[in-house]
Amino acid sequence: MLTLADHILDITENSVRADASLIEISIDEDTGKDLLKVEIRDNGSGMSPEMVKKVLDPFYTTKTVRRVGLGLPLLKDAAERSGGGFHLESYENSGTTVKATFGLRHLDRQPMGAIINIMIILIISNSDVDFFYKHRHNDRRFEMDTREIRNEIEDVPINHPEIIKYIRGIMTQGLVEIQSEA
Numbered sequence: 041m042l043t044l045a046d047h048i049l050d051i052t053e054n055s056v057r058a059d060a061s062l063i064e065i066s067i068d069e070d071t072g073k074d075l076l077k078v079e080i081r082d083n084g085s086g087m088s089p090e091m092v093k094k095v096l097d098p099f100y101t102t103k104t105v106r107r108v109g110l111g112l113p114l115l116k117d118a119a120e121r122s123g124g125g126f127h128l129e130s131y132e133n134s135g136t137t138v139k140a141t142f143g144l145r146h147l148d149r150q151p152m153g154a155i156i157n158i159m160i161i162l163i164i165s166n167s168d169v170d171f172f173y174k175h176r177h178n179d180r181r182f183e184m185d186t187r188e189i190r191n192e193i194e195d196v197p198i199n200h201p202e203i204i205k206y207i208r209g210i211m212t213q214g215l216v217e218i219q220s221e222a
């Protein structure tokens with residue numbers, strides 16, 4: 041079964057393929073509004089308006105290895121099945137924003153899944169890309185910005201095992217803290 045983290049991995053890989061240097065991933069859980077928002081924003085090559093129209097068609101892809109591009113249509117479908125919605129905004133040579141909303145407590149809302157592992161995979165396999173992860177749960181926020189971490193670690197590479205361990209640690213602690221009830 042797909043999780044939201046699986047969708048985030050796929051959408052973020054699109055951004056990497058579009059040569060983004062910065063990818064912002066934001067997750068917003070509002071229990072009062074019963075709403076979960078996921079937004080992935082990149083500064084990559086973007087898409088033309090015609091392309092934006094085509095990509096929600098599951099038979100369209102620019103990859104040559106596989107004929108069917110499914111990442112965006114699958115996320116749109118998952119959002120809509122939980123009573124939410126989907127929005128894609130993209131400008132050529134400027135970037136792309138993908139927004140999906142979900143009914144937080146809807147029975148068909150896919151679980152969050154292994155979001156920390158997905159972020160770690162993304163950082164390790166794309167060490168030249170910066171990731172800004174923002175997660176809000178009602179009035180509590182957690183942020184992890186590889187640009188800030190790079191400033192602190194100076195010449196140590198971001199994918200050094202000790203740095204990865206550190207990132208995993210702050211994410212684990214941060215996500216527990218924002219989810220816990222006051």
Ligand SMILES: Nc1ncnc2c1ncn2[C@@H]1O[C@H](COP(=O)(O)OP(=O)(O)OP(=O)(O)O)[C@@H](O)[C@H]1O
Binds near residue numbers: 100
């Ligand atoms: N962030 C983005 N920037 C530029 N182009 C994008 C971006 N996201 C998607 N696209 C374009 O839209 C197409 C469809 O994306 P989608 O994720 O739906 O399928 P895919 O990546 O081609 O295949 P799959 O995700 O199933 O492996 C991509 O092939 C790419 O051309």
Ligand SMILES: [Mg+2]
Binds near residue numbers: 111
């Ligand atoms: Mg894709």
